Amino acid sequence: MRRTISAKVSFLFICLASFSSAVQLVKGPTSQRVTQGQTVTLECSVSSIQAGESIVWKHVDLGEKFVSVNHLLYVTEPDLRRRYSVIWNNQKRDFHLKIVDLKAIDGGSYECGYTDSRQSFIRLAGATITVDVPMEGAPVCDAQPKTSQLGDTVTLKCSASGGVSAPTLIWESNGRELAKQIGTSFLTFDKQMRQSDVGASFMCRAISSLYPTGPFCTITPLPHPLSxxxxxxxxxxxxxxxxxxxxxxxxxxxxxxxxxxxxxxxxxxxxxxxxxxxxxxxxxxxxxxxxxxxxxxxxxxxxxxxxxxxxxxxxxxxxxIVTTSTIQPTVLSPFKVEKNSLHPAVIVVFVLLVVAIVVILALVLIRYSRRKSQQSSLMKMGGK
The missing domain is CATH 2.60.40.10 (Immunoglobulins)
Known part of the structure; x- marks a missing residue:
């Protein structure tokens, strides 16, 4: 019996200890789609870190090894150590993973988590980095101004750099050709933003003998408003x-x-x-x-x-929550209550009052009947 109680107490203590030491996620990373060569930061802010616990980053696609532990890098490849870093703030408990000069190898799933006193990994949050590697000769899309509204005129710019010289550039939207120029590396197109352009994607193709279908870029100059x-x-x-x-x-x-x-x-x-x-x-x-x-x-x-x-x-x-009214309160007699203003307490008091009156009347009647009965008996005895 003592062993059973001791085992239960020990189990309860372990459960309470593990519960109280659980790291809480405050802010996790978001999935991002970026172009090769750019910089990306995956955020991980936590709270309730206990002794023996470490915040770690894991690149799932590269196996089970950790990228970092707390603010220290655990990758060994020189190129990764050059491009990876942890933005660390011990007071605020920030452990953000920063990657510069992105390459195709950096794409994939990342997990932010922690290791407990037994060195077991507990996942807190995850995100995916998608690295777009431009094709040779792929054009670059741009829009000026960067932000626009209905009725604004936006200049869509398409520039083809590298790969193929002087291709044919074509601006399209919903399969409809908007502008075309042969033998150029730069094409602009002015478009007044209308209701049908809200959320619409505009595509620029760079067609050549090497790429008859053409690599392309897309841009959405008037995205749907945030709601x-x-x-x-x-x-x-x-x-x-x-x-x-x-x-x-x-x-x-x-x-x-x-x-x-x-x-x-x-x-x-x-x-x-x-x-x-x-x-x-x-x-x-x-x-x-x-x-x-x-x-x-x-x-x-x-x-x-x-x-x-x-x-x-x-x-x-x-x-x-208090209901207010501009009407002055009316003092009601207990015997004259408006139908729509009866309060449950008034009803209870009224019922108790009626019951008390009935009981008192019953007691009076019983006492009166007994007294009459006694008087009648005395009269009969006196007559005899």
Whole structure:
């Protein structure tokens, strides 16, 4: 019996210890599509790191070996050590993996996680880097201005560099030819943005005898506007609850980052919040009464610095909701209550009052009947 109790206590202690030491992800990496030669940063911010735990990066496509442990690189190839680094902030618990001069070998899946005291790997988040390697002679697309609105005139630029000299450049959209020039390495096309151009992709092909179908590039000068909404995990909360809010962007833009520009200043100053999933998820800890009707606002931002309009939501705390009225309250008599204004307490008091009256009347009647009976018996005895 003692061994059984001891085993249970030990098991409970192990469970509690493992639970309390679990590293929490604050911000994880996002999947990115980049061109060879560019720079990419995979973010990993954590909290609750305990003694014996290390934050690690793993390049899944290159096997089980770690890329880094804490702020130290674990790759051994000279080229990787030259191009890889960890942006480290021990106070804020940031362990961001930075890769410069991207190459095809850098593509694939990456995982941010930690190793516990037993050196077991626990995955926290993952992301994929897709490295585009341009074909020889592939053109480059550009648009000026970088950001535009309906009605603006945008200049689409296509330049063919290297590989094939003086190809035929063609601008297309939805299979329709918009502009064409033979024997050139540079072609521009002015397009006024209309409703049908919202989210439309424009393609430039570089056709030559070597590439009859032509390598190509694409650009979307007027992407769909960013649109965000907030969803709460409950319609109402009580004082002491934790409230979680999810911000979601609906246009399908890649590599979106989230921010909460409007949160109650007391919540921020007292650090009563947690941010997860690239700031998409906001949790407010241990709600207080004064947080009722506090407004939250979230925004989304893309890699090309497009920012959405803010979406707002109020925190609703159930026991703080009070219905106000401009009508002056009326004092009602207990015996004359309006039909629509009966309160359950009034009903209970009224019923108890009626029951008490009935009981008192019954007792009076019983006592009266007994007294009459006694008087009648005495009279009969006196007559005898």
């Amino acid at each position: 965000v909404t907030i969803r709460a995990n409950a319609p109402f909360y009580k004082v002491g609850d934790n409230a979680t809010f999810l911000c979601t962007e609906h246009s399908g833009a890649p590599n979106v980052e989230y921010a909460w520009p409007k949160v109650d200043i007391q919540i921020l100053m007292s650090r009563r919040y947690l941010l997860k999933d690239n700031n998409r998820v906001l949790t407010i800890i241990n709600l207080e009464a004064e947080h009722n009707n506090s407004i939250l606002e979230c925004q989304a931002k893309t890699a090309d610095n497009r920012v959405s309009e803010g979406a707002s939501m109020a925190i609703r705390i159930l026991n703080q």
